[in-house]
Amino acid sequence: MPNLQILKDLIFESDNKACFIERERILPCLEKKYAEDNSSEKYAKIFADLLDSVSTPVLDCDFFAGRVVEEEPDPGMSAPCGVLYSIGHMSYDYETLLKKGISGILRDMENRAEELATESARRFVYAARLIAESIKRYAERYAATAAEKGLSEMARALSVVPYRPAYDFYSALQSVWLIHMIASCYVGSRDYAFGRFDRYMFPYYEQALREGKTEEELIRILAGFLIKTNEICGRATHNYKHKPIPSNSSKQYLTIGGDRPNAFSSVVLRAAELSDMAQPTVTVLLKPEADLAFTDQVFHTFSRLSDKMNVYNYEVTHRALLAKGLPEEVASDFTFSGCCALDLHYHTIRNEQYVPSPVLFLTTLHEKEYRSVEEILRAFRENLRVCMQEFADRVMGPDCPERERAYFFDSLFLSDTAKNCQHAAAGRAPYYLINFFHIGAATIGDSFAALDRLVFQEKRFSYAAFMKILDKNYEGNEALRTEIFNMVRFGNDDESVDRYTVLSAEAFAGAVDDLILKPNFFAIPSIYTLERDNTMAEIIGATPDGRHAGDPVSENQSPVYGADRKGITALLRSLARYPFERMPAGGLNLSFSKKHSPEMLKAIVLSYFEMGGLHAGISFIDRETLQDAMENPEKYKSLTVRLYGFSEYFINLPLWQQIAVLNRTAYE
């Protein structure tokens, strides 16, 4: 059984400067070796050589095999080497991996290639076999190391998985881990997600119970697995302390629940409580009436883990995907990977664009002298459409730069492409998803509200005069700014004001509806900023809501910080007015100044979902603790806070971001 504390200590002692040193030393040599090779299997050859060359270390405390040797980069080394690369942000078809093993996936491909009888399919399978065989050899070497160390269960598992099907609970987790680690650390990119974990692990959980394992034993094994996911990026943060590795600051995501949570869904939550680490973020797709005991467990765990998990309203997203024309079996299969971005579980890769909505909004305002909010909204929608169409054309068109990249490894574990011997990025899979993220929703909404009142209704300024005030960044108009700040703004349950934010979000969703897409491409609009509320802000001029040029815009689905003054129930009623049925991803972070009971959290979140709310990520922010952590970081190594769509170690954040967390509206 894993010694959880030792595994955790190893993470906390990890160094953000270190890279996966063997990869970085070997890949440049392989690049030279295959410089003249123009065959379609060049990627596979490099991959196989790399896997054959790296060491297979197993520590005495390891419960699952598969770790990479990390050291500080050599002088002159520019890590990470880009020879093997992917965009990540996807969920593999681990269900098929566990059921069939890589050998089974390969066999299906070979049969299909024979049917297709094309040169490209034949080459695809040839390269896939090179990769599959190298993974088999790699696992066998791990098995030998484990055997030498007397770790018999590990040795046995690795002589079977991931090449052949998993045979029990432990071997299933070992199989998933090895492929997940190769994807993240060797092929290289961030945010590979575990998908609908409770669904594909459930048969192995049931089998383990039948074989006499206790639930407590399984929870401990699973906690060991969850802690191990932290090895992917250690304590690196999203935008500050990068690790020089392909999966730099890669967050880990695991989804449970949905239409039919099972007995294992609650076990995952209990293991996450035991693990209690920043990774992985547990995303619950909640359908409260589906399983009342599971719903209670969700909020029990939520009150303990707070920022390390989040909850989505399953029904809202499910309905939205059906409305987009996706068939039921695909629409019910969704998951979230990479923060709060929607993913069609297993099927294919996805793309995403953070649309610079506030920039487009200001551009729109300066295009002409408008006479009404409605007129501006129409022009804004059209400008959004043009921007998004450009991106969609790039993704769909023959010049898509992503297609030039390999993705070969990914293609083996995405069911729709693997079974047709296609590259994931070739554009021929039945379902491609493009997430379009609306930034600064409340800033834009409050701007519409202020413009409408001051210019169109009260006529205190002509349109041109008000634009001049913005151009001068409110210089000489501080009293006006203060007045605007004190107007009722989005987030106070005032429908007459909230409607502006809703209308501008609808303009965004409408612009997505207007896109011309190929039939196998599906565009999903959402309200989500990641850190663009701060980083993009630098190029955004003064806005009519009283915001100075360069100041942050509103984060995710939240009101502008400090604008919501009527308490959390009023806030949630405002938020529930967003058209989530058309914008079914993205996130909301709520901060409380003290811990709440599971019952209180349940009441808050379920009330919100009943009103049509989409998502809740919750932090308990104790200002005194955060301030002390800023002064005495060594005392707070494990202190986490929720940021955008994931959990981060507070002391690892840059100062500006620590201050941003401190300044959030925290409800009592």
Next chain:
Amino acid sequence: MTGMIFDIQRFSIQDGPGIRTTVFLKGCPLHCLWCHNPESGDCRPELFYEEKKCAGCLRCEAVCPKSLHRFEKGDHFFQREGCLRCMRCAGVCPTKALERCGEEKETGEILSVVLKDEIFYRQSNGGMTLSGGEPLLQYDFSTSLLAEAKAMGLHTAVETSGYCTRNLEEINRYVDLWLYDIKLTDREQHLRYTGVFPEIIWENLRFLNRIGAHIVMRCPIIPDVNLTEEHFRGVALLARELSHLQAVQFEPYHPLGVRKNFRLGKKPPYTAENFLNPEEIVPFVEKVRDRIPAKVEVL
């Protein structure tokens, strides 16, 4: 029917079970030294003024019929003496540096706000609480508001000092829970710190118990006033008389009333600036816990 209120606070989670909306009624017959809602004492509307919020827009100066707002070198001088409480200045202040406190509201108007959070009450077994001020000072209005809320299926609670000369039987028909303040248990001290003798309060408490009302005793604990073994013993003695007591809750002093006094242009009568640490109360509670025949909590 209309009544004078000074706030409607949503997401109240300390004023009864679940998520609640608390309606604060204006006017109180007691004058507790430490009162954390000093704006609740006077039955009439009052004017809050907070200097640091003033943007210097001069609008108050323009509308004041008594010329009580003056601006010199950008500084705002407000002379309260002579103020007619016409509230014109609060009406034009864009930054809420000047703010009206207290408004006549219809019961229906209040309930339309309260009902906004109906879903939250249902999910949390919450409801509406009347607080103040002293809700029983506006007895007929409170009764009417509670009756309408009950008719709409809401759980109702009343937070009261118990100082009321009216018969509480009628209003109790519409009250699911009484949050009944016991501030002091010594008669002379009660007069000294609250301005009234406690007999009416204690009699009403016993009366409510006799007619089967559900009661939670709420005891504010104020440093240098009632953080004494005698007071805790007194609370326990009173509690033992009550067969329908659900809980005794001890509330540590908080200084949030101090700033409000300044906003009202008043000198706070009790100026302790620190929150009383709940842990300081625990040893006193432990000595009487066994003598109280109900749940004992430190909030």
